[in-house]
Amino acid sequence: xxxxxxxxxxxxxxxxxxxxxxxxxxxxxxxxxDYILGGRRLGGFVTGMSAGASDMSGWLLMGLPGxxxxxxxxxxxxxxxxTIGAYLNWLFVAGRxxxxxxxxxxxxxxxxxxxxxxxxxxxxxxxxxxAIILFFFTIYCSSGIVAGARLFENxxxxxxTQAMWLGAGATIAYTFIGGFLAVSWTDTIQASxxxxxxxxxxxxxxxxxxxxxxxxxxxxxxxxxxxxxxNSLLTGTSLIGIISAAAWGLGYFGQPHIxxxxxxxxxxxxxxxxxxx
Numbered sequence: 193x194x195x196x197x198x199x200x201x202x203x204x205x206x207x208x209x210x211x212x213x214x215x216x217x218x219x220x221x222x223x224x225x226d227y228i229l230g231g232r233r234l235g236g237f238v239t240g241m242s243a244g245a246s247d248m249s250g251w252l253l254m255g256l257p258g259x260x261x262x263x264x265x266x267x268x269x270x271x272x273x274x275t276i277g278a279y280l281n282w283l284f285v286a287g288r289x290x291x292x293x294x295x296x297x298x299x300x301x302x303x304x305x306x307x308x309x310x311x312x313x314x315x316x317x318x319x320x321x322x323a324i325i326l327f328f329f330t331i332y333c334s335s336g337i338v339a340g341a342r343l344f345e346n347x348x349x350x351x352x353t354q355a356m357w358l359g360a361g362a363t364i365a366y367t368f369i370g371g372f373l374a375v376s377w378t379d380t381i382q383a384s385x386x387x388x389x390x391x392x393x394x395x396x397x398x399x400x401x402x403x404x405x406x407x408x409x410x411x412x413x414x415x416x417x418x419x420x421x422x423n424s425l426l427t428g429t430s431l432i433g434i435i436s437a438a439a440w441g442l443g444y445f446g447q448p449h450i451x452x453x454x455x456x457x458x459x460x461x462x463x464x465x466x467x468x469x
């Protein structure tokens with residue numbers, strides 16, 4: 193009993209759960225369309241939650257807090273820009289993309305959709321769009337794997353390489369087994385965990401330091417010691433810096449893992465229900 197570690201048990205249960213989700217998704221997958229796009233039958237809740245989790249994961253829980261800690265509250269302009277970009281993406285792209293991808297020969301991927309809609313340059317569009325997605329999304333996925341590896345490394349005392357293979361191996365396994373449905377269902381669970389973590393973490397920090405006044409005093413002490421402003425959106429940046437940080441939101445309109453959720457929604461009603469704004 194002395195070696196019992198609840199954290200190890202929690203993560204073991206989590207890893208087993210995602211693998212079981214992959215197996216369940218495997219039995220719910222009957223054809224290629226199911227494997228690639230979930231048969232276009234995602235409900236509003238799964239569409240919204242899985243889109244949020246696949247988008248926000250590592251950068252929201254590790255990247256953004258780290259940037260704010262290192263450079264100050266001025267880094268929050270990244271989150272502001274991303275919020276605006278996400279809103280506009282759901283408003284202008286989600287419903288239209290869901291409709292047009294089904295109308296254009298039931299396209300299951302973005303390169304296939306571009307080829308069907310702009311058929312004059314079909315082969316070139318497929319190759320160019322697929323190459324762009326492959327190149328940039330490889331970098332994006334690697335950042336997620338790094339975030340997971342750093343988490344396992346610090347929590348369990350593993351080497352970075354061991355932690356990377358553990359996180360990547362679990363992700364590859366359930367994705368390979370269950371396809372898009374497994375990814376969407378797993379992301380829904382992860383989004384739920386993230387939601388409660390984002391609510392509970394500041395509360396637990398305030399309770400842990402003894403109250404709101406003590407937390408404010410700790411922030412002020414950090415400002416004095418590190419000369420970093422944790423209470424100002426403008427200190428430490430410039431107009432160009434604000435525009436550059438907020439411009440991250442422009443990326444939403446071309447992120448394939450977000451657009452795939454729009455394409456997989458059951459219908460326009462599901463899109464409307466899943467819109468977080």
